[in-house]
Amino acid sequence: MSARVHKAWSGRFAAATDPRVEAFTASLPVDRRLYPYDLEGSVAHCQMLAARRIIPRADAVRIVRALRQIRVEIDSGRFAWLPSDEDIHMAIERRLIEKIGPVGGKLHTARSRNDQVALDVRLYLRDQIDAIRQEMRALEKALASVARRHPKAIMPGYTHLQPAQPILFAHHLLAYIEMLERDRSRLEDCRERVNVLPLGAGALAGTTFPIDPKAVAKALGFRAVSQNSLDAVGSRDVLAEFLASAAIAGMHLSRLGEELVLWSSQEFGFVSLPDAFATGSSMMPQKKNPDVAELVRGKTGRLYGNLVALLTTLKGLPLAYNRDLQEDKAPLFDSVDTLRASLSVLEAMLPQLAVREDRMREAATAGFTLATDLADYLVGRGVPFRQAHEVVGKVVRDCLARNRTLQDLSIEDLRRFSPHFASDVRRWLSPEAAVARRRAPGGTAAPNVARRLRTLGL
Numbered sequence: 001m002s003a004r005v006h007k008a009w010s011g012r013f014a015a016a017t018d019p020r021v022e023a024f025t026a027s028l029p030v031d032r033r034l035y036p037y038d039l040e041g042s043v044a045h046c047q048m049l050a051a052r053r054i055i056p057r058a059d060a061v062r063i064v065r066a067l068r069q070i071r072v073e074i075d076s077g078r079f080a081w082l083p084s085d086e087d088i089h090m091a092i093e094r095r096l097i098e099k100i101g102p103v104g105g106k107l108h109t110a111r112s113r114n115d116q117v118a119l120d121v122r123l124y125l126r127d128q129i130d131a132i133r134q135e136m137r138a139l140e141k142a143l144a145s146v147a148r149r150h151p152k153a154i155m156p157g158y159t160h161l162q163p164a165q166p167i168l169f170a171h172h173l174l175a176y177i178e179m180l181e182r183d184r185s186r187l188e189d190c191r192e193r194v195n196v197l198p199l200g201a202g203a204l205a206g207t208t209f210p211i212d213p214k215a216v217a218k219a220l221g222f223r224a225v226s227q228n229s230l231d232a233v234g235s236r237d238v239l240a241e242f243l244a245s246a247a248i249a250g251m252h253l254s255r256l257g258e259e260l261v262l263w264s265s266q267e268f269g270f271v272s273l274p275d276a277f278a279t280g281s282s283m284m285p286q287k288k289n290p291d292v293a294e295l296v297r298g299k300t301g302r303l304y305g306n307l308v309a310l311l312t313t314l315k316g317l318p319l320a321y322n323r324d325l326q327e328d329k330a331p332l333f334d335s336v337d338t339l340r341a342s343l344s345v346l347e348a349m350l351p352q353l354a355v356r357e358d359r360m361r362e363a364a365t366a367g368f369t370l371a372t373d374l375a376d377y378l379v380g381r382g383v384p385f386r387q388a389h390e391v392v393g394k395v396v397r398d399c400l401a402r403n404r405t406l407q408d409l410s411i412e413d414l415r416r417f418s419p420h421f422a423s424d425v426r427r428w429l430s431p432e433a434a435v436a437r438r439r440a441p442g443g444t445a446a447p448n449v450a451r452r453l454r455t456l457g458l
């Protein structure tokens, strides 16, 4: 026995754990980051045990004091992690008993690592959701600041990546703000379901001790207490929900990344990236590459992968706890880190974009983007929309054949297609006028954009 490292569960075992098993089952390198939550949860648990007289108050005082010292040891990097520490819970309990002796062993009364880890992850995720929601809001502010700096910039709006109709650049940016608003509200919803206390479930069936989960929930800021012990230790759907929300948010960021890649290309030239946020080529001296935007796009693969990894781990697991569930943390932490990194780099980069309003304006009318407006003009003169569409289609075809634009056409040219064209059509055919006419709710007109920014408090 003396040569063996003592394990919390070693009582039943006659032989030491094979080192390969130790390495294979250990989760400490991954779950180490849960330590503040593990300690916080243990303090609340211990105080409840004392309040309910499950352990003597004097013991609880010593335990809580030692837990606080352990917090300082880990924070300051002085904590000695041992390879035999299976996970963060064991490492902390081992140190607790080292510090205060066998009385430290009272902390785990009425608790299992199964409900303990479920608690730690919920505390962690709740904090992360709050941080991510703030970072999303910061990114919205960055988008809004670019929009406000270029309130009149007009660009081509696309469908099928073909020029479609002129829009305000600000309106385009606000579309991403709307997506981020929904991403934030999805996380807010998810937070409600995360914010439930699983502690008290014990290993699976509940505990024989007269615990007070409500008091623990109150101390830790949970809004409710789990109503089924098997569910409390065996379910991870709230994590899956978070990973799904992170995957969706990543998809939105990826679309923004893709647009930054396109816009900063030679061919579009709508923006140029700040030097501090672009990278060069080791071979081609002229290159300035949009690697940040590309990586934001590329990292979405991990966010999707993490969701699928967890769902796959959960599928077909019998109730309640299975060690498979330990595999929940790597994808969870990776999605948190990946999403936060993407949000923060975009937030820093966007306000420094140089926006080429001239290039956008030039592109805004290329490709007959005012054709819909020309048809709408005829509709204003009483022509049924279908006929107007047909007439303008012919005008466009004629322009293409003669290599001209709609603006090149004289009023006489236009009247060959319809007698309803009059001299005011020339003023009608500007991208500024086209944008300003789209005042209907949600349309690209400037007052809509300004109002939406105000409503959102951005």
Ligand code: ARG
Pocket: 027, 031, 087, 113, 114, 117, 321, 323, 325, 326, 327
């Ligand atoms: N490290 C474990 C996990 O993350 C903690 C729970 C261990 N429970 C057990 N019965 N072995 O899931």
